[in-house]
Amino acid sequence: MKRQLLSALLGGGLILSVGGCSFKSEPTAQTRPCQPYAQTQPCQPPAPQQVAVQASAPAKAPEPKKEEKPANPCDGMTLAPQCDLHFRVIGQGVAPVNTVSPAQAMALAKRAAIADGYRQLAEKISGVYVEGRDMIKNMMVQNSVVHTQVNALIRNAEIVDTEFKDGLYQAQMEITIHGGKWYEKLAN
Amino acid sequence: MVRKTGQLTLLFSLFFSSPLPGMEDYYVSYALLTEKQSVIAERIYISRAMTPLGEAGKALCRFETDLPDFQTFIKYRKHQIVTCLMRQGVLVHSYETSRNAVISREAVWLTLPPVGIKVAFNDGVVIVRKVKSEK
Numbered sequence: 441m442k443r444q445l446l447s448a449l450l451g452g453g454l455i456l457s458v459g460g461c462s463f464k465s466e467p468t469a470q471t472r473p474c475q476p477y478a479q480t481q482p483c484q485p486p487a488p489q490q491v492a493v494q495a496s497a498p499a500k501a502p503e504p505k506k507e508e509k510p511a512n513p514c515d516g517m518t519l520a521p522q523c524d525l526h527f528r529v530i531g532q533g534v535a536p537v538n539t540v541s542p543a544q545a546m547a548l549a550k551r552a553a554i555a556d557g558y559r560q561l562a563e564k565i566s567g568v569y570v571e572g573r574d575m576i577k578n579m580m581v582q583n584s585v586v587h588t589q590v591n592a593l594i595r596n597a598e599i600v601d602t603e604f605k606d607g608l609y610q611a612q613m614e615i616t617i618h619g620g621k622w623y624e625k626l627a628n
Numbered sequence: 629m630v631r632k633t634g635q636l637t638l639l640f641s642l643f644f645s646s647p648l649p650g651m652e653d654y655y656v657s658y659a660l661l662t663e664k665q666s667v668i669a670e671r672i673y674i675s676r677a678m679t680p681l682g683e684a685g686k687a688l689c690r691f692e693t694d695l696p697d698f699q700t701f702i703k704y705r706k707h708q709i710v711t712c713l714m715r716q717g718v719l720v721h722s723y724e725t726s727r728n729a730v731i732s733r734e735a736v737w738l739t740l741p742p743v744g745i746k747v748a749f750n751d752g753v754v755i756v757r758k759v760k761s762e763k
Contacts, residue, residue, distance in 0.1 A: 562720040590722040
């Protein structure tokens with residue numbers, strides 16, 4: 441009989457403890473969350489401990505800056521000491537009207553094409569002087585004149601390819617500027 | 629016998645003392661005018677130098693031809709020499725005028741100033757050399 445009573449008491453205690461029938465204290469003002477409407481107690485600001493904890497949290501390590509890659513000096517557009525620049529142009533020429541034979545026409549067209557190629561190379565390498573004049577009267581352009589001029593000395597230009605078609609001679613010309621030789625002279 | 633040997637030695641030494649025997653000196657100049665992509669005028673002057681030009685420098689170009697001598701080569705293939713010399717440098721002068729966005733004038737001059745060259749013609753091979761500049 442005593443054993444039964446003892447086991448019954450133990451079983452009841454176990455059931456009580458497992459069933460969650462424990463005494464919980466009501467939420468206090470410090471822990472009760474703010475209620476938007478049925479607010480019976482004033483809202484409390486967030487616990488300062490958390491703020492303190494957040495403030496004292498170790499700062500994140502700064503992200504390593506992405507290293508900007510240096511621009512490739514040999515981009516084919518700018519002259520650098522260690523690279524070469526290639527200029528390639530296509531000169532065009534036509535034969536004069538008063539030629540005596542097709543061969544002469546072709547020969548003269550070739551001269552004109554080479555001259556045009558040299559002019560284009562000079563424009564690219566040495567630059568162009570440009571002078572413009574506009575006359576404006578009563579808010580209207582009356583006259584507009586543009587003069588361009590090129591003066592240069594071109595060396596080591598090569599005729600890469602030629603083509604004669606429909607009376608038009610095309611000469612592809614190329615020039616190479618070696619950076620090791622010309623950078624210091626041209627950069628200054 | 630001794631006299632002949634001396635003459636031969638003299639000839640031999642004279643032959644090998646000049647580094648490039650049979651060279652002739654010439655002055656070359658060139659001018660080309662084009663307007664609106666068409667040739668207007670072209671002038672090539674090749675004249676033999678009346679006084680020696682100095683020592684021969686580096687070779688500029690080499691041609692092979694079946695023509696008998698350099699005078700004939702000049703007559704028919706002068707443009708080869710001009711093209712060769714243009715690689716050594718050509719003056720480019722150009723202007724262009726446009727009125728109301730329409731090109732009215734356009735001209736290009738190519739100029740080779742008078743330059744001295746040394747030419748060797750041996751067995752159909754023409755070698756053009758520049759003249760060493762005196763410093």
